[in-house]
Amino acid sequence: MIKFVNVNKNYNNGKVIALSNINLTIQQGEFISIVGRSGAGKSTLLAMITLEERPTTGKIFIEGQDITKIKQSDAFYLRRKIGVVFQDIKLLPARTAAENVGFAMEVGGIPGNTIERDVPKILELVGLKDKLDAFPHQLSGGEKQRVAIARALAHKPALLLADEPTGNLDDINAWEIVQLLLKINQFGTTVLLATHAVQLVNKIQKRVVTLEAGEIMYDQEKGKYLL
Numbered sequence: 334m335i336k337f338v339n340v341n342k343n344y345n346n347g348k349v350i351a352l353s354n355i356n357l358t359i360q361q362g363e364f365i366s367i368v369g370r371s372g373a374g375k376s377t378l379l380a381m382i383t384l385e386e387r388p389t390t391g392k393i394f395i396e397g398q399d400i401t402k403i404k405q406s407d408a409f410y411l412r413r414k415i416g417v418v419f420q421d422i423k424l425l426p427a428r429t430a431a432e433n434v435g436f437a438m439e440v441g442g443i444p445g446n447t448i449e450r451d452v453p454k455i456l457e458l459v460g461l462k463d464k465l466d467a468f469p470h471q472l473s474g475g476e477k478q479r480v481a482i483a484r485a486l487a488h489k490p491a492l493l494l495a496d497e498p499t500g501n502l503d504d505i506n507a508w509e510i511v512q513l514l515l516k517i518n519q520f521g522t523t524v525l526l527a528t529h530a531v532q533l534v535n536k537i538q539k540r541v542v543t544l545e546a547g548e549i550m551y552d553q554e555k556g557k558y559l560l
Contacts, residue, residue: 416485475506
């Protein structure tokens with residue numbers, strides 16, 4: 334599904350190396366934890382997939398297409414296939430949980446009758462069927478992140494990128510979010526989880542790719558956080 338070929342990313346005229354010689358293949362339906370210390374290159378790697386960042390050199394293929402050749406003006410069409418969840422949740426404070434999800438669908442051009450039908454189903458999937466009319470200030474941190482995940486799933490992406498989604502949560506809520514991501518993965522969605530949460534990664538028992546100073550140090554089929 335995704336293939337990085339000799340990808341390098343430098344800043345400041347090559348003085349700062351974010352990624353170095355990344356060769357990575359991700360199959361459809363995989364769940365992969367991208368791990369490493371802060372500054373290891375995890376977020377940069379995910380940003381390459383959505384074209385928020387572009388390689389200095391190298392190529393990235395998604396479903397056989399070299400996305401590095403996509404014009405920035407056309408990047409929107411690529412992003413519609415990808416769901417993204419961040420540590421910084423950024424829900425719309427004046428909209429309910431249902432309205433936050435519905436707004437994302439509306440922006441994506443989904444018809445109103447489809448939005449009305451699907452929003453309750455999506456929120457039920459993430460365990461919030463009784464929170465449709467709750468505003469963000471009425472939700473816990475874990476519930477807000479579930480709304481963010483529901484919003485990312487609104488356009489039924491084949492790929493879900495989760496960049497430190499548990500960073501602001503306690504251990505119990507963090508594990509519940511990871512369990513939700515695993516559940517989504519079971520439905521066939523490819524999930525890339527960028528995290529430095531050692532205990533979470535070790536409990537998942539899925540593929541682990543370890544970055545250090547922008548390089549892939551380990552790629553384990555059923556791995557642990559080794560740093």
